[in-house]
Amino acid sequence: MEKEASYKDKKVITIGIVRELTGLSERQIRYYEERKLIFPERSLGGSRKYSFSDIELLMEIANKIEDGVQTFEIRQEIVRKQKKQDEKAIQKRMLQGQLNAQFGVRKR
Amino acid sequence: MEKEASYKDKKVITIGIVRELTGLSERQIRYYEERKLIFPERSLGGSRKYSFSDIELLMEIANKIEDGVQTFEIRQEIVRKQKKQDEKAIQKRMLQGQLNAQFGVRKR
DNA sequence: CGTGTAAGGAATTCTGACACG
DNA sequence: CGTGTAAGGAATTCTGACACG
Numbered sequence: 311m312e313k314e315a316s317y318k319d320k321k322v323i324t325i326g327i328v329r330e331l332t333g334l335s336e337r338q339i340r341y342y343e344e345r346k347l348i349f350p351e352r353s354l355g356g357s358r359k360y361s362f363s364d365i366e367l368l369m370e371i372a373n374k375i376e377d378g379v380q381t382f383e384i385r386q387e388i389v390r391k392q393k394k395q396d397e398k399a400i401q402k403r404m405l406q407g408q409l410n411a412q413f414g415v416r417k418r
Numbered sequence: 419m420e421k422e423a424s425y426k427d428k429k430v431i432t433i434g435i436v437r438e439l440t441g442l443s444e445r446q447i448r449y450y451e452e453r454k455l456i457f458p459e460r461s462l463g464g465s466r467k468y469s470f471s472d473i474e475l476l477m478e479i480a481n482k483i484e485d486g487v488q489t490f491e492i493r494q495e496i497v498r499k500q501k502k503q504d505e506k507a508i509q510k511r512m513l514q515g516q517l518n519a520q521f522g523v524r525k526r
Numbered sequence: 527c528g529t530g531t532a533a534g535g536a537a538t539t540c541t542g543a544c545a546c547g
Numbered sequence: 548c549g550t551g552t553a554a555g556g557a558a559t560t561c562t563g564a565c566a567c568g
Contacts, residue, residue, distance in 0.1 A: 327432075355561090356562095381528080382527095445551065466540090
């Protein structure tokens with residue numbers, strides 16, 4: 311049922327490396343987290359850990375901000391996207407349910 | 419000409435995370451480097467940086483050592499493998515050169 | 527609003543060495 | 548040989564705050 315967390319999504323990169331890879335300052339990276347645009351994990355000691363996906367996301371965020379988009383708006387985009395995905399997942403489940411009701415339960 | 423360094427081979431993981439991911443001690447990880455089995459990069463400050471490939475390699479190494487294989491032997495395996503690869507690359511280049519000589523130079 | 531910075535502390539990492547077996 | 552550990556220091560990261568605009 312669970313999808314294998316590939317390399318791309320594993321949160322294993324510390325903020326210093328993210329700084330190098332993105333060219334952003336640590337201040338910026340932490341601020342985008344404060345504004346709920348990015349969600350690193352934490353080590354036991356409290357250090358932030360990012361994935362390669364996070365790094366790509368950070369660069370997109372930085373681009374938008376350079377274009378004058380406010381973090382608030384970027385946040386809304388994210389929320390909207392997530393909502394759309396949730397709806398699709400729900401619809402898929404409902405259709406599957408109907409299919410099962412009509413033609414019997416089947417694994418897969 | 420260069421191959422894109424994929425996520426798997428990018429050296430971005432600090433030793434603490436490697437410890438968590440592999441279950442090895444930092445002492446072990448550093449020792450395998452001392453024995454030339456693993457080659458992390460360094461940050462400007464001197465911290466070691468590993469890739470996901472390195473992590474997989476470390477676990478293979480640890481398994482062999484558990485089986486009683488000595489680091490010296492593991493090192494030899496690595497050297498032999500590399501040599502084989504180098505030879506193949508040379509042969510490929512030579513064949514390509516002959517083809518080009520016979521049928522004219524062509525890109526790709 | 528988004529970012530820089532100085533401040534103080536805590537977690538992380540480094541090296542070289544001693545120990546054991 | 549492979550690994551644990553204590554030691555001391557340096558690099559890294561953290562938070563909360565003040566500043567600017």
